[in-house]
Amino acid sequence: xxxxxxxxxxxxxxxxxxxxxxxxxxxxxxxxxxxxxxxxxxxxxxxxxxxxxxxxxxxxxxxxxxxxxxxxxxxxxxxxxxxxxxxxxxxxxxxxxxxxxxxxxxxxxxxxxxxxxxxxxxxxxxxxxxxxxxxxxxxxxxxxxxxxxxxxx
Ligand SMILES: [Zn+2]
Numbered sequence: 001x002x003x004x005x006x007x008x009x010x011x012x013x014x015x016x017x018x019x020x021x022x023x024x025x026x027x028x029x030x031x032x033x034x035x036x037x038x039x040x041x042x043x044x045x046x047x048x049x050x051x052x053x054x055x056x057x058x059x060x061x062x063x064x065x066x067x068x069x070x071x072x073x074x075x076x077x078x079x080x081x082x083x084x085x086x087x088x089x090x091x092x093x094x095x096x097x098x099x100x101x102x103x104x105x106x107x108x109x110x111x112x113x114x115x116x117x118x119x120x121x122x123x124x125x126x127x128x129x130x131x132x133x134x135x136x137x138x139x140x141x142x143x144x145x146x147x148x149x150x151x152x153x
Contacts, residue, residue: 003033005041005050008090012049017056017135020071023113026057031111034059035066043089045127047134050090058131062124072108074132075117077101086130088140096144100129 006012020026030053038046038061047058056071080102087095104125107117120128130140 003029003037003051005037005090006052012052012054013090013134013137013139015049015054015137017047017049017054017137020055020057023070023109023111026055026070026111027053030057031059031068034068035061038089041089044123045131046089047131049134056135058134060124060127060131062127065124067118068111069106069108069128069131070110070113072106072128072132072135074104074106074129076105078103082126083145084126086126086140088130090139091141094141096141097146098126098130098140098143099145100126104128106132 030048033051034046034048037051038044038059044062045058045060048055058069058072060067078101081099082102083097083099085095086098102125103119103121105117105119106128107115109115133140
């Protein structure tokens with residue numbers, strides 16, 4: 001289980017993810033699967049909800065630096081923002097420009113249930129904000145600077 005992406009139309013992508021009370025209850029294969037699927041699909045971030053696990057967990061792998069975030073909170077957003085194109089493993093082939101803070105600070109737990117703080121810049125910052133949105137049930141297409149006038153097939 002947890003080895004495949006749910007369809008882009010799945011309700012899981014539109015729901016707020018649930019808080020993880022006990023990190024030990026995270027299925028053993030979930031974290032492996034998250035990094036495996038990211039690697040196979042050439043992505044740099046993946047949230048649990050994208051593979052059918054509706055809880056507050058996401059993984060990133062920017063510049064070959066794999067990170068796991070459990071029950072994350074973004075505690076600070078820089079007022080400086082950048083607009084860059086983004087994609088999403090749940091929406092193959094779809095890309096759009098999104099404005100996001102250049103720097104963020106995030107607090108989360110790791111797989112050993114240890115709390116950590118991280119300041120992220122540039123691509124990692126963008127990737128974290130994209131994944132954090134997934135946990136709020138926000139899909140990236142809703143944040144495009146220019147909304148398509150025709151429905152995306
Ligand atoms: Zn995504």
